Amino acid sequence: MRKSPILAALLQHKVAAGLIAAQIALTLAIIANALYIVIDRTQLMARPSGVVEQELFVLGLTPEGSAEQRRAELLADLDAVRRVPGVVGAYLTNSMPLSGGGWSSSVVLGPDGAGGAESNTALYMVDETALGTLGLNLVAGRNFEPGEVQWHEAEKPLRPDVVIITQALAERMFGDEPAVGRMIGISGVRGEVGSRVIGVVERLVTPWTDWGRFGKSTLIPVRSDGSPRIAVRTRPDALQQTVKAVEEALWARNPQRVVDGLRTMPEMRAEQHRGDRALVFIMIAITICLLAVTALGIVGQASFWVTQRTRQIGVRRALGATRGQILRYFQAENAIIAGFGIVVGVTLAYVVNYWMAENFGADRLPWFYLPIGAAIVLLLGQVAVYAPARRAAAVPPAIATRSA
Amino acid sequence: MLRMQNLKKIYRTHLVETHALRDFSLEVGAGEFVAVTGPSGSGKTTFLNIAGLLEEHSEGLYAIDGVDVRGLSDDARSRLRNEKIGFVFQSFNLIPDLDLFDNVDVPLRYRGFDRAERRRRIEQALGRVGLGSRMKHYPSELSGGQQQRVAIARALAGEPKILLADEPTGNLDSVMARCVLELLEEINRQGTTIIMVTHDLELARRARRNVHIVDGQIVDLDASAPRVAARREAAAPAA
Ligand SMILES: Nc1ncnc2c1ncn2[C@@H]1O[C@H](COP(=O)(O)OP(=O)(O)OP(=O)(O)O)[C@@H](O)[C@H]1O
Ligand SMILES: [Mg+2]
Numbered sequence: 001m002r003k004s005p006i007l008a009a010l011l012q013h014k015v016a017a018g019l020i021a022a023q024i025a026l027t028l029a030i031i032a033n034a035l036y037i038v039i040d041r042t043q044l045m046a047r048p049s050g051v052v053e054q055e056l057f058v059l060g061l062t063p064e065g066s067a068e069q070r071r072a073e074l075l076a077d078l079d080a081v082r083r084v085p086g087v088v089g090a091y092l093t094n095s096m097p098l099s100g101g102g103w104s105s106s107v108v109l110g111p112d113g114a115g116g117a118e119s120n121t122a123l124y125m126v127d128e129t130a131l132g133t134l135g136l137n138l139v140a141g142r143n144f145e146p147g148e149v150q151w152h153e154a155e156k157p158l159r160p161d162v163v164i165i166t167q168a169l170a171e172r173m174f175g176d177e178p179a180v181g182r183m184i185g186i187s188g189v190r191g192e193v194g195s196r197v198i199g200v201v202e203r204l205v206t207p208w209t210d211w212g213r214f215g216k217s218t219l220i221p222v223r224s225d226g227s228p229r230i231a232v233r234t235r236p237d238a239l240q241q242t243v244k245a246v247e248e249a250l251w252a253r254n255p256q257r258v259v260d261g262l263r264t265m266p267e268m269r270a271e272q273h274r275g276d277r278a279l280v281f282i283m284i285a286i287t288i289c290l291l292a293v294t295a296l297g298i299v300g301q302a303s304f305w306v307t308q309r310t311r312q313i314g315v316r317r318a319l320g321a322t323r324g325q326i327l328r329y330f331q332a333e334n335a336i337i338a339g340f341g342i343v344v345g346v347t348l349a350y351v352v353n354y355w356m357a358e359n360f361g362a363d364r365l366p367w368f369y370l371p372i373g374a375a376i377v378l379l380l381g382q383v384a385v386y387a388p389a390r391r392a393a394a395v396p397p398a399i400a401t402r403s404a
Numbered sequence: 405m406l407r408m409q410n411l412k413k414i415y416r417t418h419l420v421e422t423h424a425l426r427d428f429s430l431e432v433g434a435g436e437f438v439a440v441t442g443p444s445g446s447g448k449t450t451f452l453n454i455a456g457l458l459e460e461h462s463e464g465l466y467a468i469d470g471v472d473v474r475g476l477s478d479d480a481r482s483r484l485r486n487e488k489i490g491f492v493f494q495s496f497n498l499i500p501d502l503d504l505f506d507n508v509d510v511p512l513r514y515r516g517f518d519r520a521e522r523r524r525r526i527e528q529a530l531g532r533v534g535l536g537s538r539m540k541h542y543p544s545e546l547s548g549g550q551q552q553r554v555a556i557a558r559a560l561a562g563e564p565k566i567l568l569a570d571e572p573t574g575n576l577d578s579v580m581a582r583c584v585l586e587l588l589e590e591i592n593r594q595g596t597t598i599i600m601v602t603h604d605l606e607l608a609r610r611a612r613r614n615v616h617i618v619d620g621q622i623v624d625l626d627a628s629a630p631r632v633a634a635r636r637e638a639a640a641p642a643a
Contacts, residue, residue, distance in 0.1 A: 002505070002506075005502055005506040005509060005510075005513070008501070008502060008503070008506060009499070009501035009502055009506075012500075012501040013501070311497070312497075312499050315493075315497045315499070316499075316510060316514075317458075317482070318456070318458055318485065318491050319485070319486065319491065319510055319511040319514065319558070320482055320483065320485045320486020320487070320511050320514040320515065320562075321482060321486075321514050322478070322479045322482040322483070322514075323478060323479070323482075324479070325482075325514060396458075396459075397457075397458040397459075397485075398453050398458045398459050400458065400491065400493060400497060401449055401452065401453055401458065401491075401493060401494075401570050402449070402453075
């Protein structure tokens with residue numbers, strides 16, 4: 001069977017066509033991966049934390065003296081903060097979601113937990129006011145009671161009697177079974193299973209943004225007198241004023257004190273995703289540059305061919321080609337080149353992704369990014385070739401007899 | 405077959421107006437073989453381009469095969485070219501990237517024939533010019549005379565009513581030129597109307613009818629009307 005004449009003619013210009021096809025292939029391979037990273041990171045940045053971010057801030061306290069003195073001072077500070085106008089709630093804690101720093105622990109199941117799973121979790125020290133302060137949604141069980149909140153003895157491991165866990169952790173640990181009432185062990189030693197799940201909250205993310213443990217958090221009714229933080233919720237739209245008012249209230253109690261680590265939740269979120277945002281920006285920039293360079297390459301090559309074939313185009317017109325047929329010739333030619341580029345590019349995209357997965361722990365590229373990438377480069381080619389193709393279609397048929 | 409009445413062609417550039425054809429009237433009947441001669445710049449190619457719908461005339465009437473071409477769209481003119489007109493150029497104008505088969509295929513594809521019909525016509529046309537065995541060759545592998553024969557095959561494959569040739573032998577030596585002319589004569593005998601521009605008076609004399617153009621006008625008034633068959637018969641032995 002005979003080849004299409006457009007293909008046959010192209011094969012007479014293997015190097016020029018091959019270079020453009022290679023450029024298209026490389027572009028496809030890179031933008032498919034870049035696009036995946038952009039979408040993945042954008043989704044990652046858009047994940048809800050489960051707390052009322054616009055109304056929350058945190059600051060560090062550094063109490064001094066004996067354990068008793070420190071505890072008394074912390075409770076007095078907490079009391080003072082809660083009295084500041086604009087403050088809706090406050091509690092002592094070790095960490096905040098998206099803050100980048102906190103405690104993590106393994107979680108094991110109790111002896112009744114055959115068939116369940118182990119997991120990793122973030123630990124948040126809270127009191128009975130934390131659910132309201134953070135704006136968490138309790139979906140099963142109950143909140144802590146004031147009597148359940150204990151001071152953490154510095155040398156001893158954490159052994160809370162009761163815990164509240166997130167739905168994500170509950171599903172990981174217990175699957176579809178109800179979590180409330182089940183025993184788990186935190187701090188990871190099987191056999192030391194002494195914590196009862198008393199409640200489940202819908203969502204509370206970890207201080208860290210990696211996918212694996214992101215939603216799996218545990219609230220423990222514990223206070224630390226080490227160097228705790230105080231989490232504060234303000235009235236809506238009063239975050240900035242209230243931050244100042246709280247600082248002043250604390251200084252008023254003790255003018256010598258150091259108030260450090262003051263950060264609002266919006267700041268923490270921005271900081272936590274700074275790398276993601278930079279990566280998204282870079283990937284978009286690379287994608288745009290590549291598309292532009294490839295488009296210019298196609299425009300250049302097509303323009304050159306139109307000029308080179310001006311006479312041939314005139315002859316085709318003389319032999320009865322309409323302008324539309326000339327236009328479509330160049331469009332079809334570009335589609336054939338892009339087709340070769342796509343075949344190579346799809347293969348290359350997988351190789352690039354495989355290499356990145358092996359070397360940088362990147363995720364495997366979902367297959368549907370390849371047809372999306374292919375569609376983009378095909379469209380790019382058609383857009384880029386349009387102007388040169390129009391110029392070709394405008395070549396007058398008299399060229400056939402006029403240019404000797 | 406072809407009727408031009410008081411045709412004018414004016415080329416306008418920003419500096420000058422060139423009256424390439426003025427008050428040009430000519431009728432060519434079906435089956436004629438017309439040789440067009442004239443000095444350089446007299447308007448021969450202009451006449452052929454207008455006749456072949458490659459260019460539009462400025463004023464006057466032009467009808468081909470009964471169709472008045474005035475005001476036809478570009479697409480309609482392309483279709484008319486494709487169906488009714490075959491071109492043979494001085495510099496052959498084969499497409500270098502395509503083999504002979506695909507070269508002859510070019511106008512047939514624009515016509516929209518199916519694969520089998522195209523193949524039949526290509527093989528027949530190339531056979532007719534004696535190149536049936538070289539369909540897979542490229543133009544660069546042929547001599548000039550062979551290339552021109554391929555161009556003639558390409559013009560014939562669509563079975564046009566009229567074949568227009570602008571100095572078809574201009575790039576060939578006299579032996580090859582004679583060969584090509586004999587081919588054209590043979591085609592004409594089988595019924596295709598031919599109009600051929602040539603500088604070669606010897607070749608022109610072999611045509612049944614001569615049209616001489618000077619300065620955009622036909623000089624021999626007698627030549628502007630088709631000759632009746634009887635006169636053609638009478639003239640033939642003299643040629
Ligand atoms: N596109 C154009 N623009 C302006 N003037 C033109 C154009 N084409 C042809 N002419 C002019 O029209 C006149 C007739 O040209 P034409 O090409 O028809 O002559 P010709 O008889 O074919 O000459 P030759 O024997 O040299 O091929 C010439 O004066 C030429 O300069
Ligand atoms: Mg000429």
